Amino acid sequence: MAKRPSKRKASPKRRARRRGFPWLRLFLVVFVLLALAGSAWAVWLDQTVQSQFEGKRWSVPATVYARPLELYEGRRLNLDQLTEELRALEYSETASSGGSGTWRREGGDFILSTRAFQLWDGAEPARRLRLSISNGRVSQLRDAETGESIAIARLDPARIGNIYPGHREDRLLVRLEDVPQPLIDALLAVEDRDFYGHWGISLTGIARAAWANVRAGRVVQGGSTLTQQLVKNFYLTSDRTFVRKINEAVMALLLERRYSKDDILESYLNEVYLAQDRDRSIHGVGLASQFLFGEPLQSLDLQQHALMVAMIRGPSLYDPRRNPERAQTRRNQVLRVMASEGVISEAVAASASEAPLGVRARAAGPARSYPGFLALVQQDLRRDYRQEDLRTEGLRIFTTMAPGIQAATENAISRQLEGRDDALEAAAVMVDPESGEVLALVGGRNPRYAGFNRAVDARRPIGSLIKPAVYLTALQSPDRYGLGSLLDDSPLVIDDGRGQRWEPMNFDRRFRGSVPLVDSLAFSLNIPTIRLGMDLGLPAVQTTVERLGGPVNRRLYPSSLLGTQELSPLQVAQMYQTIAAGGFRNPLRSVREVTEQDGTPLNRYPLSTDRAFDPLPVHLTTTALVSAMREGTGRGAYRFLPSDFLIAGKTGTTNDHRDSWFAGFGGDLLGVVWLGRDDNTATDLTGASGALPIWADAVSVINPAPLQLRPPEGVETLWIETATGRRAEEGCAGVRPLPYSRGHGPEPSRDCRPAGSDSGADGGVADWFRGLFQ
Amino acid sequence: MTWRVIGSALAGLLLMSACAVVPPERRPPPPEPERPLPPSEREPDPRVEEPEPEPEPEEPPPEEPSRASAAVVALQTEADQASATGEHDRAASLLERALRVEPHNPVLWHNLAVVRYREGDLAQAESMAMRSNRYADGRRSLMQRNWELIAVARELAGDDGGAEEARQRADRLGGQR
Structure with missing residues (x-):
């Protein structure tokens, strides 16, 4: 370009050459270098923007689930086990009829409001079950609405852990078309009302936010567009430097140039950090909806949408569980902004502001983690899945773990070892012998410790x-x-x-x-x-x-x-x-x-x-x-x-x-x-x-099913003289019944001969149902 | 008797030579899955007329209360539909659920053996038919079908001797009186 200057620029250049050639030359060189550097920088930013956006945008950890509890009449289930299952599911107890993920007692019955869930073999709908338990069994299972008998129902499976990459972000990806409009309305009204108009940055937005903040006397709006917020979360560190601000603005412009508004909005909804679950950070509206309300996005109310949008500004400050009043104030502010923006009416905003927060209760206390069982799961999956895939692909792993049995095993260990010195270690495995499914596994005396399994x-x-x-x-x-x-x-x-x-x-x-x-x-x-x-x-x-x-x-x-x-x-x-x-x-x-x-x-x-x-x-x-x-x-x-x-x-x-x-x-x-x-x-x-007392505890x-000694074909019960090992009769002295392979009974006793023993080794008592230990 | 053995062997050979090259879905159809019946309806096999070598148990040993069967019947019905439309994996999954309800139900083990057979897993088909027999408690018609399935599975796996033995056991149960 510099070698082929246009005619219009040629004459000043010639003049310049006459006056101060070296200075202009230097200026031009610096200018060209800066332009080149600027272009390189822009190209680099552009590639950064693309590389993240084109491929997989998030590493989503695998979620590991317990086996779903199956309910049917006759199932062995005592109150302790049911309670442990509901605790693992984080179902909360309600006084009156509650939404999904709640339970209450009504007389002697349990009313469970289950959560809808997609299992391997199909969807299990949310429904209300009426469950009676007596003598350690489910004695009745009915639809709580219609009273009809239900043959078999599954609860949703309890989440028992995640397989994380380096960071501990978890999310449930949603598509934009599955996000309810009121949530998007609330988000845009509060965070970026020009979203569909601007090119990535919004000067009017910055001005408006500044004015609103001055009027309110504190920060009520931010000037960053959603695009800028997304760029900040996606690509940049959180330090507040000038260079970073410039980068953010340029990348926002680049992102807007390359991708559609809907694409950017969908990414934002999946990226945004909304809550903290102990050591797991909750990103995206999909998982936040589950985490806060125990329900999918589609079933949330207006005030719940508003609450999620309210939390974007300060997930910890406006945590509705820890700071309910602050969260409610902020939520109502969001509702007012929505009304003033005209996306909802004043009346609707007012009535939604009256509603409670609607957040589901969570069990307090430290996380229920199952490092021992999760390690076994990862080992079993190693044959078919790379570790990298388990950490990033958002897989759902449905395991065989039975939360009630796991809890009973952990509790038995801690109960029976109480007062014992700390160096005494323990391990336990519980298995369903008929299927080979591992129901519980404890890798150490402290079952939460993720060390040596x-x-x-x-x-x-x-x-x-x-x-x-x-x-x-x-x-x-x-x-x-x-x-x-x-x-x-x-x-x-x-x-x-x-x-x-x-x-x-x-x-x-x-x-x-x-x-x-x-x-x-x-x-x-x-x-x-x-x-x-x-x-x-x-x-x-x-x-x-x-x-x-x-x-x-x-x-x-x-x-x-x-x-x-x-x-x-x-x-x-x-x-x-x-x-x-x-x-x-x-x-x-x-x-x-x-x-x-x-x-x-x-x-x-x-x-x-x-x-x-x-x-x-x-x-x-x-x-x-x-x-x-x-x-x-x-x-x-x-x-x-x-x-x-x-x-x-x-x-x-x-x-x-x-x-x-x-x-x-x-x-x-x-x-x-x-x-x-x-x-x-x-x-x-x-x-x-x-070990025995722990097992027995x-x-x-x-309260599992007792053993059934079902004699297979070809077994007969013989009365055996204990002292000689010879075959005798029921009435003889010092004898006891023992099962034998038919036709392989021992020699007849010399003192008390069995009837018909002369005819050979066969015969004997064929009554194989006469109890051994009755 | 000799003719019968020779006949069976010939039939087996024919079956095997015919099936060695055909894909699993064209293999000879094994017995259809059985319908599970609630324990109260489980009558002794009507064909069993001669006295059994062993006395029938005086009291049936139900391990689960009879009501649990509603769950098993529901799952079995769904499994039948899945199997009929060729969704073997789904059918197997439903039968496994049913087995967690009634782990000693020999009909469920038999049906799972049939599903495995249809999937082409001959070894599992045989093992599960064996396990069905373990819990069959003298239900001769069921045991006969299990041995027939074992015979076909062994034949396809190239175990002629084993197949013949299984066939003979099936025949003995089949009431040649």
């Missing part, structure tokens, strides 16, 4: 929790072993062939001579277990461990039979799940479905099951584990539970009481609890005195 990452020797694998191995050979088979419980010395001698002992350091197999497991005797395991072969036992879902172990020693192998509580839960489900292994899962933020399904993690064992030996093993709870090492559980409540379980203690374990199950709940110290020093606890609160 012991339930998943701590590997500790499992002690006697290994024993059911030994007995299950034996019971798979019904021609060799039955529950009544006598095992040798006499002193034992094992020479490992390298000069090492090992002299294992029973826990009570006594020898019983011989002991029935069922009692050896129920009372957790070490010596008969080692003898049995060595007869079966260590690899055979290890195969059982692995088929149960336990980890591979190649270093097998006789001491492995006492549980030297190190497992996490979660791995233990997998092994016991296989037993609890009758030999069907279901891989443990913490996630059911993942959707995009708008509900579009992405992944479903379906139920899967593998038949790892024949049901019969698993049934026999479970029978022995029931015996462990009735008469054996687990009987302390009945201090917490009704005496007729059928459960199966096993205690575990390791050397020097370093680890206290318990694993047990009822009909629809399996729990594993571990106690110990991170530095692996001794505790003064056994499995029965440490939690179970007594949760």
